[in-house]
Amino acid sequence: MTALEVEIAAYRSANPKSKALHDQAERFMPGGDTRNSIFWSPFPVYVTHAEGTKLTDADGNVRTDFVNNMTTLIMGHRHPDVIKALRDQLDHGVSYPAPSPSVVRWAEIICERVPSVEKVRFVNSGTEATLNAIRAARAFTGKTLIAKCEGAYHGNHDAIQISVTPAVNVAGDAEEPESVVMFPGINPGAADDIVIMPYNNFPAAERIIRKHATELAAVIVEPINGQCGMVPAKPEFLQGLRDVTAELGIPLIFDEVISFRASRGGAQEFYGIKPDLTCFGKVIGGGMPVGAFGGKDEIMSLWDPTHGPGQVQHAGTFNGNPMTAAAGIATLELLTPEVYEELERKGELLRQSVRELIAELEVPMGVTGAASLFALQFTTENVTDYRTYATNDKQMLQTVFTGMLNEGFVMSNRCAGNVSAVHTDEDIRAFVDALRKVLVRAGYA
Ligand SMILES: Cc1ncc(COP(=O)(O)O)c(C=O)c1O
Structure with missing residues (x-):
């Protein structure tokens, strides 16, 4: 045996x-x-x-x-403060066809802790967070191409299920990887809308970004790569991405679905780097299903329903639901x-x-x-x-x-x-x- x-x-x-x-x-x-x-x-x-x-x-x-x-x-399983917040909310109903006061407080905490996030919107998973952040960047720039890192998981939707765990024999040159669709059912055209950068190799990533500069709607990166084993970005890699995207006017998205765990203001506080958009999930919902995306007001205002027709449409039966908000607020308040x-x-x-x-x-x-x-x-x-x-x-x-x-x-x-x-x-x-x-x-x- x-x-x-x-x-x-x-x-x-x-x-x-x-x-x-x-x-x-x-x-x-x-x-x-x-x-x-x-x-x-x-x-x-x-x-x-x-x-x-x-x-x-x-x-x-x-x-x-x-x-x-x-x-x-x-905070571990069944933290008393989180359970109490959920029980209290249970007594008032589990979901409403209108916003609750708690969602305001929840959004305020996130914007206070993460200065790059001027406005935030809630969803129900990290998948929806990256889907919407990518949509935001595309709507804002009028472009389609996204640059992501090889070996990075950003959720389970077509735009990003590319080169997450590609077989190395089809993944191409390590310095200029191929876009590999991860499994059947993904729109094969999705691979054409993505360019793949090697993680933690800024010179190679910079070459790829500059080559596609005029077509790129966004560069998305996880400051701590979960899929490859919680591998932190080298500070010069993240700073390099920030500098080159700022120079070329390309929105930079940090996927902080996992890395928001790194400090009160997320990995962006830890590294001292401000992205244009941030995706959240996991911790901010205190154990309940959750996601959120936020960033610069000028990008997020594309969602503002008071701006009339032409705005990005975004519904979601459970977006900002009061049970998740209750658990999320209780958890975030414990995180000193x-x-x-x-x-x-x-x-x-x-x-x-x-x-x-x-x-x-x-x-x-x-x-x-x-x-x-x-x-x-x-x-x-x-x-x-x-x-x-x-x-x-x-x-x-x-x-x-x-x-x-x-x-x-x-x-x-x-x-x-x-x-x-x-x-x-x-x-x-x-x-x-x-x-x-x-x-x-x-x-x-
Ligand atoms: C970095 C990252 N982004 C996005 C997601 C997707 O989040 P969810 O599973 O809530 O859809 C995950 C999930 O593990 C993740 O690790």
């Missing part, structure tokens, strides 16, 4: 009720799944309760959660500068402890991340972009992922994770001890 088969056998025997639920799920949902990012082989665990840092599954297994619903739950300092300290403690373990065991691994975010990398390459990320050993990744589940720790199915405000140093030490056990058991050490 391979190390992976050993872990999977242990996983199967510890999770019979999840397996039964999955068999039933397969009858009603394709592959039993309705969200690829939380699916894994042979079947995911089915969660019945979450509290603080712990997830309990249908078999009664309790695991420490380092996923926090894909970076969303920055001190909380961010602690999140960063714990994130660094985890990354440093893993680095020390890797050095001690001499395993062919690395760890990436910034602020409260981390990812294990199963490669000896220094992962700074998609091509280095693509050298990950997938078998080792799956073995460690499954082994960590068996040891009582949950990461994303790509072995990325994050600490919440309620993780303790003890949780982090326990995570590193479990990783040691898994690596030794699998024979990687």
Whole structure:
């Protein structure tokens, strides 16, 4: 048996009720799944309760959660203030056919914390946030072409599901990558409306931007690339993008759906760089479905319904709904500068402890991340972009992922994770001890 088969056998025997639920799920949902990012082989665990840092599954297994619903739950599960805000709102109704006072406060908090955001609009997912930010840039410039980075995920819509995880043999030159449509069903023409830049390589990105300067409606970038393993942008890469787009009059969009976790004003505060538009999601909804996009007034005013015909149309039954606003406000109000300092300290403690373990065991691994975010990398390459990320050993990744589940720790199915405000140093030490056990058991050490 391979190390992976050993872990999977242990996983199967510890999770019979999840397996039964999955068999039933397969009858009603394709592959039993309705969200690829939380699916894994042979079947995911089915969660019945979450509290603080712990997830309990249908078999009664309790695991420490380092996923926090894909970076969303920055205050952990069921924070009392967030639950109280939701309960209070429940007593007043879950959604209205009119705005609520809370949406005003919510927008105010975001605009106050993120100075580049003069006006904001709410949606229900990060996908809708990037869809609308791209639409904003196209409406504002009257152009169509978008530049994005290879290996960047910006949500699940046609305009941007290009070159997220392309097979390297079809991805072209690393310095001038091809636009690769990610899966069937995406409008093949979408690839023609995108140019792909290598992440963290400013000279190459600049060449591409200058080459297409007159056609570009926007450059979109994630200040911390989640898909490649929470890889922070080099400051000179982001600053270079800001400088060249400002010079050429091209709107710069920061996708801060994940990186808004990095500080009170998002990664743009962390880096000291102001984009023209910003996309939000995850943290700002306190665990409820959410997205938002905002930026310069002159761009956002294209949405102003008082300006009459010709404005960008944007409805959405649940946009700015009061339940999400309640959870979002409660969460954002808990996020003081001190909380961010602690999140960063714990994130660094985890990354440093893993680095020390890797050095001690001499395993062919690395760890990436910034602020409260981390990812294990199963490669000896220094992962700074998609091509280095693509050298990950997938078998080792799956073995460690499954082994960590068996040891009582949950990461994303790509072995990325994050600490919440309620993780303790003890949780982090326990995570590193479990990783040691898994690596030794699998024979990687
Ligand atoms: C950087 C980034 N942008 C956009 C999205 C899409 O957000 P959602 O899953 O809420 O649609 C994600 C989701 O993980 C993301 O990580």
